[in-house]
Amino acid sequence: MTLAATGELVLAAAAAGRAVAAFNIITLEHAEAVIAGAEQTGKPVVLQLSENAVRFRDGRLLPIALAAGACAEAAAVPVGLHLDHVKSPELLRQAADAGFGSVMYDAAHLPYAENLETTRSAADWAHANGLWIEAELGEVGGKNGAAPLDPHAPGARTDPDEARRFVADSGVDALAVAIGSTHAMTSRTAALDHILLARLTKAVDVPLVLHGSSGLPDSELAAAVAGGIRKVNIGTALNVAMTEAIRTHLTPADPRPYLTAARTAMTATAAAMISALN
Template identity: 85%
Template sequence: MSLVPAGKLVVEAAAGGRAVAAFNIITLEHAEAVVAGAQQAALPVILQLSENAVKFRGGQLLPIARAAAACAEAATVPIGLHLDHVKSTDLLRQAVDAGFSSVMFDAAQLPYAENLEATRSAVDWAHANGLWVEAELGEVGGKDGAAPLDPHAPGARTDPDEARRFVADSGVDALAVAIGSSHAMTSRTASLDHVLLARLAKSVDVPLVLHGSSGLPDTELAAAVAGGIRKVNIGTALNLAMTEAIRTHLTPADPRPYLAAARTAMAATAAAMITALN
């Protein structure tokens, strides 16, 4: 099984009417936990590293990327490796040598025309170098500590007609859509616009991606998959599990007990959310 192209996992999920879970990792314990959770659920998963996670690691992509790849290669289920929320073209150009098969290029904060121009340029380079590309249209709020967008604010929802044009003109392989979720939610109380999701699923012919999924209850996750979401991004749920376990098991002199507890808690969270999607 081991390391496989992340785009292949999304395409296979789409063909089967399913979704693949994609977890944002920060530490080695994150990667180990997600792989353990996927093996417990006996289902594929994607390990994601965001540009923010790379910044946290001193701007060094290779150490954590190589560690994540090693975890994937030892797994008994298929694991993809994806570079997430990339805004820096310098980081984008490091993806191939670091072992990534796919990237999410994020210019969603720009006006439509600028988003399209920047994304099309990124897609041209990425495809020429064998990378599968996800982009975002509309804006999923809560990034970088920002407050969630008002549901009725301009750009807070993805327009189906714009989505059709954007996919055709940019050449992206998958599209992240804004349908009511928000990054960094610490309670599972969000609800999605399923009517809009249905319109988007009919409007574009590439897999749809849901960001900010930690704030959704299991019923909403299942409904999103039934409505056409094929990749589900999860990050905060892992961090909540990790932090609570560390608080409970914190010891003054040895990090191993609390890191082991954190890894176990994150693995249980990953397994539960992977199962909820399927």
């Protein structure tokens, strides 16, 4: 297979009433495991690099992006490459040359008018450079180690009327919505507001994206897809699987045994979560 366009994968899933799993990767082992899991299920998948992951790699996007792209080119299923949670305009403008087909520009922490203004500018640039662009309205909590938002806090839920206006005025291709999930959850105990999801699906004419999906049980993931979610972001579940495997198989002199175990554990996690969506 060749590297696929994220937008095409999401739109194809939407047409079939399905969702594409999008996994945040940090290391080469993450990328290899996600693709192996996707190959086991026979489903397309998206590899995502976040701004935080790029920061971890000393701010150098190209080495890990090229490695992920090479993994995608060798995969037996279609694989998209997505730059996730970008706040830096400088990083945004590296996306096209680094092989990404899509980007998520994250200004959800800003007041509505500022979010719209900066996202509109990002969308104009992305479209001029052939990129599919996702944004967020309402704020999915738990980013960067922050505590989850109170469900009644301003911005903790996406307003359908605001979402309709935001999509029309910003020109984005997909919208991440806040409906009860939280980033960085290590237990799968979260529950979504499915009534709100139904209202958002009716209000918005672009694909909806669910962030913070590692904290959702399979039943909630399946219900989210049935309710209109078309891209499901997963990251923490991979890292939990990786860390637990490394703890069990850690050796003092050779990293290969514990990295092999970590990759195997992440492959199983990726395959299970992809299967839960379809």
